[in-house]
Amino acid sequence: MRVIDSHTAGEPTRLVVDGGPDLGSGSLTEKAARLEAEHMDFCASIVLEPRGHDAIIGALLLPPSQPDCTAAVIYFNNLQNLGMCGHATIGLAATLAHMGRIAPGRHKFETPVGIVDVDLQDANTVSVVNVESYRLHKGISVDVPGQGKVTGDVAWGGNWFFLVKDSPIELTLDNVSALTAYTKSIRQALENAGVTGTGGAWIDHIELFGPPKGPTAQSRNFVLCPGGAYDRSPCGTGCSAKLACLAEDGVLAPGEDWIQESVIGSTYRISYQPGTSKGVIPTITGQAFVTSDAHLIFNPADPYRFGIRP
DSSP: OOOEEEEEEEEEEEEEEEEOOOOOOHHHHHHHHHHHHHHHHHHHHHHHHHTTTTOOOOEEEEOOOTTTTSSSEEEOOSEEEOOOOHHHHHHHHHHHHTTTSSEEEEEEEETEEEEEEEEEESSSEEEOOOOBBBBEEEEEEEEETEEEEEEEEEEEEEEEEEEESSSSSSSSGGGGHHHHHHHHHHHHHHHHOOOSSGGGOOEEEEEEEEEESSSSSSEEEEETTEEEEEEESSSHHHHHHHHHHHHHHTOOOOOOOEEEEEETTTEEEEEEEEOOSSEEEEEEEEEEEEEEEEEOOOOOOOOOTTOOOO
C-alpha cells in the first residue's frame, strides 16, 4: 500500500494513494459510510501505532464521480470518518502537486459533505473554500465537574465544534496535558447534558481560544480532536466554525482577513463570504509540506498489523 505523508501547519496527513479497500459503487457519501462500517481495521492500521500515531489524519484518495472534480477523498481518524478536514485538504493539494497530478490553479475536490474549491497558489501554499458553515447555538452552558460552568457556541464547519472564547488555561505547549484533560471533560459534559449538533450529531471537537503570541495573529486556539489528540494546526474546520460565529456576532466583515494561530504557533489566514442560507462560506489559506513517500507492509503474522488499540 502506497502512502504519502505531509504536514499542514504542523498537523500530519497520511494520504493512501493506492491499495485501499474496495468500497464498491454508489456516491462518495455511501462509500464513506461503507468505509466506516466495514473497514475500520484498515483505518486504524493506517493512523495508529506502530505505523502512525493519534495525531495522524488518514485520507483515502479515490477517483471523482463528478466530472468537474480533480479528486475524491474520504478523511478518517482512529475512531471514525471525518466529514471534512481543512488541514488534510491543504495537504492533499500539496501532495497531488508533489506527484505531478495537479498544477498551480483552481481545482475541485469531492468530499462526503460536498465539493470544496481549492486554489493551489504554489507548491506549498493552498487556499480551500470550505462547505457552508454556521452556528447552531450561541452561549450554551454546561457544568463540568471540577471546573464549574463552561459556556460556548455550537457550530458546524464540516465537523461539529463547541467553541469556548476564553480558555482558563494558557494556550501553550507546556499545558497540552492540562488542556487535553480540560477539553475532554467539556466534551463529556456536553454528552451528559445531551447537547448535540443537528440531528443528534456528536460534538466531537472542542475548541478553546485565547490571546495570540505572535504579532500578526488575532487569536490563538487549542483544538481537541475526536480521538483525543490535539490539532497542531489552527484546524481548518474549526476555523470555519469560528468564522460563522465571528460573522454572526458582527466582529468580522465579509472578505476581511483573520489570522488564527495554533497552540504550536503556526497560522492560517482565514476569511469568509456570506452563505446562501444561514451560514458563511469560509476560505482557509495555509501551507503544507510532503514529508515521506512510503509503502506500508501488512504481514499476516504481525499481531499489530491493524494498529494498537485499547
